[in-house]
Amino acid sequence: MSFLIISTARDPQVWIDALKQQQPDLEIEAYPEVKHPEKVEFVLTWKHPHGAFSQFPNLKVIASMGAGIDHIINDPDIPEGVQITRVIDEQLTEDMAVFVLSLCLEHLRNLSFHHCNRNWEPLPYKRPEDLQVGIMGLGVLGVAAAEKLIRNKFNVNGWRKTRKDILGVNTYYGEDQLEDFLKNSDILVCLLPLTSETENILNRELFQKLPKDAYLINVARGNHLVEEDLLEMIDNGHLSGAGLDVFRQEPLPKDHAFWKHEKIKITPHIASVTNPETVVPQLLDNFRKMKNESPLNNLVSREKEY
Structure with missing residues (x-):
């Protein structure tokens, strides 16, 4: 043995x-x-x-x-x-929750904008209580991220396949409630498991149901995302940008369009190790x-x- x-x-x-x-x-x-x-x-x-x-x-x-x-x-x-x-x-779970919080705060406060663009002009910013964060996937990692965001004054909605009540989270479940969930997600966080049902779920049709200027965070799997649809929806002004930690091909090829896009933040699959x-x-x-x-x-x- x-x-x-x-x-x-x-x-x-x-x-x-x-x-x-x-x-x-x-x-x-x-x-x-x-x-x-x-x-x-x-x-x-x-x-x-x-x-x-x-x-x-x-x-x-x-x-x-x-x-x-x-x-x-x-x-x-x-x-x-x-x-x-x-x-x-527990350590893996906590690391993921902190990482999601970090990306949400980076988006809210435009932390990398001024350095990356060599621009001294201040930008207006929002506070956590001004926005709705929608978490797709309320398993162990999704619940931990939701609790971390709530403790930092974010309004949190969650969506999963079946019903699950979580203290402080406005929960949606099933296909029938997905559209209502999306329209209330100023920041959309994907923490879904990758299955035959969830592959390519982050696509043009889904993005169109988000509020204008919504922001995407994907810390689940690269195959959840249709990359061309994300680029299209950012470039046409519907989405304000994205924070991506996972990709279809890893390492992300050096000539990939994501590297060159000023509204896409890239990290090398480090959300939780x-x-x-x-x-x-x-x-x-x-x-x-x-x-x-x-x-x-x-x-x-x-x-x-x-």
Whole structure:
């Protein structure tokens, strides 16, 4: 019985060190150096090569290194019966909430405008209580962002697929209430999971339902956004701009139109970054639960895709 790490985007040694520090006798391997594929039962992964899991006939659990699991679900060759888990971590959640608050404040106060444009003339600004922030996606990260914004005097609306009451948040749910939610969103924050239903949801049709001069913040996944539609809606004056932390292609190509657009703020997928030391305890706990055939924590529904 072994613990395998498959990661093309993150250094596996950092994870090996953190795991060994907390469980020195743990048998760990890093893909593709696998001596006994038949012994592999638990895989920790981030952006694995599609089809890699099929090499392990006794695989029981696939654990994501982060909160996102679309990189796993998108693999059509995931063996049936294998359980998938994701990370829910207080530090990761707090980092996301602070980042969303930061982008909202940056937009409100035009913090980068004067330096980027070499312009000394003051701009008028708004206060948090002057605007409605709409959060698409009220899972763990969305709720944390909403609570952080409320504590900083923002008015917060939220939208999700099914009903969920959250203290201080005016909640909307389902397709029937989406348009009402959008028309009350001066700043739209996307924190939706990426699924077959939510892919390309940030498109021209949706943007047209936002108030004029609305601002987009996408900290979910790049594939939520139709990039050409965003550029069009900013250039025609309907949207005032966007703060983007995630992209369809990462790193964002140097010749991409977003880099050249003065109304688009770019960050390199840094809203919340997993810290192996804080996440390893829950991974080891699930590893033990798997061995004992106990229910796992933070399970993902394949049907819901999150």
